[in-house]
Amino acid sequence: MQTDGINPKISRMANQIAMFMESKPEAEGIEGLSSHINDFWEPRMRRQFFQLIDAGGEGLRPLVIKASEKIRRPDPA
């Protein structure tokens, strides 16, 4: 899967949210992270996010990878 052309901010922002959520118990952190992204990230960003995940999620913190299962996949553009 292609990951060039994905805004490097996507992984930085996901990791930033993770760092806040990591101070919570894990289940709550996963819930917090996934609903945060579901609530605030528009489909275009989530699409890029899933491109990263589908390419193996390199550079993403483990909590992001775990939470990704609960993040809504947007319709393809």
Added chain:
Amino acid sequence: MKDFIIPAPMFSDRDMGTPASKSKTQVTLEIDGFEVTVPEGTSIMRAAAELGITVPKLCATDSIDAFGSCRLCLVEIEGRNGTPASCTTPVAPGIRVKTQTGKLKQLRKGVMELYISDHPLDCLTCGANGDCELQDMAGAVGLRDVRYEAEANHFLAKNTSGEANIDWLPKDDSNPYFSYDPSKCIVCNRCVRACEEVQGTFALTIEGRGFESRIHAGVKDDSFLASDCVSCGACVQACPTATLIEKSVLEIGTPDKSVVTTCAYCGVGCQFKAEMRGDELVRMVPYKHGKANRGHSCVKGRFAYGYASHKDRILNPMIRDSINDPWQEVSWTEAMDFAASRMKAIQEKYGRQSVGVITSSRCTNEETYLVQKLTRAVFQNNNTDTCARVCHSPTGYGLGQTFGTSAGTQDFDSVEAADVILVIGANPHSGHPVFASRMKKRLRKGAKLIVVDPRRTESVEGPHYRAKHHLALKPGTNVAVVTALAHVIVTEGLYNEEFIRTRCDWDEFQDYMEFVADPRHSPEAIEMLTGVPAAEVRGAARLYATGGNAAIYYGLGVTEHSQGSTTVIGIANLAMLTGNIGRPGVGVNPLRGQNNVQGSCDMGSFPHELPGYRHVKNPEVRAIYETLWDVKIDPEPGLRIPNMLDAAVEGTFKGLYCQGEDILQSDPDTHHVASGLAAMECVIVHDLFLNETANYAHVFFPGSSFLEKDGTFTNAERRINMVRKVMAPKQGYADWEITQMFANRMLEDQGRAKWGYTHPAQIMEEIAMTTPSFAGVSYEKIETMGSVQWPVNDKAPEGTPLVHVDGFVRGKGKFIRTEYVATDEKTGPKFPLLLTTGRILSQYNVGAQTRRTDNTAWHPEDLLEIHPHDAENRGIRNGDWVRLASRAGVTSLRADITDKVSPGVVYTTFHHPDTQANVITTDFSDWATNCPEYKVTAVQVSPSNGPSDWQEEYNAQATLSRRILPAAE
């Protein structure tokens, strides 16, 4: 002025002579045979005024404490000797007062005669003619002649033999807005007291005694401009004569009517009387019944309104094919056709999501509501955002998570009951001056102050107060400091267990307690990181927790960080820990930047929320608008400003309608913003001036100023204040009409029903109908109450001055862990200094308005503050041009060497486009809201010869882009 006020006032605007007493005990007495009951401590003068009896007076006015110097207000009291001054004599039960007797009349005439003998008699040509209390009093006491000619006087420049009069002083016209003519001064001391009691600056003094006494600004030879005077205008308003008078009154004449309206500058939301002659604005005078300002003002609202008639204002719509072309003036119809067809074409070609809007925190609630409605109902997406994103979005998130509502908890009056005031990352002195004056008044009465700020700001100490603790932390370490404060409160057992048990979730508290009690959060453990001595943190925490009513006020120094939301949560935790929530004198208060930041957030400007902070994912909320607007609302969140710019660079976002904001100047990482804008095919800028963003625009809709339209602003207290039209829009339409014209032009193409608002009151009706927290708001209610604080609904029909009184809006208060994470923006060998940004008193935001007024007398350019140590290392002298570089860009400005900043920290403001401080700031942002991290940028400073290449190129491009061709006829 013989007042004709719009709206007809609910409360009299009359000068009652002395301030109201707050006592609960009532006292009954008799004045001139009439009985009156007033609170204990009221002056006889005020009690008489309650009865409609005006005792002659000169040195008393109800904004300041009585002084008792003019001896004009004498009265007689049955059974007491002498003739006491009614302004300084308090009422007593059962006394019988006479205000008009033969003896009193005689005495008053004598007093007036003395005054008039040392006053020029040029009333007919005097600027205060018709608005002078000395004149009024001469009339009131029946003065018909002056029997003695004074041997020495203050008002003749030369005596009869042509020699210079040593007692005469020339006029001081140094202040751009008011003049001081000592020859007319009656030394009543009102100005001095106003400067001390109301403003708190202590700029004025009386020098000398008796006949020798004179008013001085600052030390002897200072002028007003050179003194500490901040030009708030309080002294001018207090002056009973023409001694201190607005230059605009001297030029135009006295006003003939006044319209109550609201300042369009900052989030304090001061109410003013716009005093008019015909449709010319003569002056703005702070309105005594304005609940945010209580009759006070700052230099911006009081004097800096000249931008509304500045020659740079654009009055015709303009279009152009490409941003390299000059502008073409066109009719409104042509502009609408052009804009609508471009937006339509873009959506057809690139999809529904390819366009969006930016709403303004300077425009009214009604205008903002329409702009977000434009994108949701006409463009049919949720791509709306507001510049509040770049300042207070973390407040919305943080307070929403912990308390359940994204707004401040108090009204400004609350500060009068505070015992400890904790100011974090805010400089009210400069940013929120009228609130600062109210705060300083409380501090002078003994409340304690704690300031958390990297810089020794003007708020840290001032006349007769000084912060007990100033935690001068390294920029970017707010979370560590706030968490350490909580650590001390928890580990030293200073928390309010009863409050936490009843009002918060106890289990969450246990979890939080375990987290903060960890020694790694102790003040000692973080001292190296934050640079704040542990003892100071401990002292501050103890004071906050145990000093009585403790209130937190915070600003952009909290929010504009990569952990902005976390700090807001930390602040909410502090208030809950100590039970400082839900009564006067306490609370958590965000100080909002622009006038309508609160309102623009309330009105659904964010891409994930419909008005009233309701997420677009909720079908029942969408249904309300879907029915009303006959459209399908997108359930997915839309694009935020940074997303819009990213998407533009990626090629998927092509059209923007930007109302009243200048994102090119106000948003971080100017290069990125510029490339985003340049990649768009239709940028519509709707503003008063060709702002920096307009350099990249294809359509320009000229906007109307706040003087030219009706509507409402919501201030930092959640107070909805009325904005009233005092003159017709200079370019023909109020801003809400322009948005409606544009929407209707697009709706026409879509074959859908048009909008039909004929007055902003109807827009407010729609807001009230669809938004529960506004359910009870109407123009009628605002008219009758003067203003109202949301929520306004069945439970609180008169609005809500304090929130979370009996319980939190979300139910139980929620404690959340606040782990400190260092920002990625780190200093290193290349960029060893930390830059933080702020603002100063006389300028506002990007300065588009204030730069176009005489306020530039105080701040002609942005300066870089740098510590002497850092300056010396780099061979920089005061006033030198320096090069300021970060990994994002380079700019140049002049250095101001000062120890207000610590070594390792530099500071600047962002009021001038030539400086473009945002060329330097990076695209790092708050984790939760993407609020940009303005307050921390790693930089290097080095000597330079002048403006950078980029600044010169930019100016060349801007000049080129601002060319205007007149309309083809």
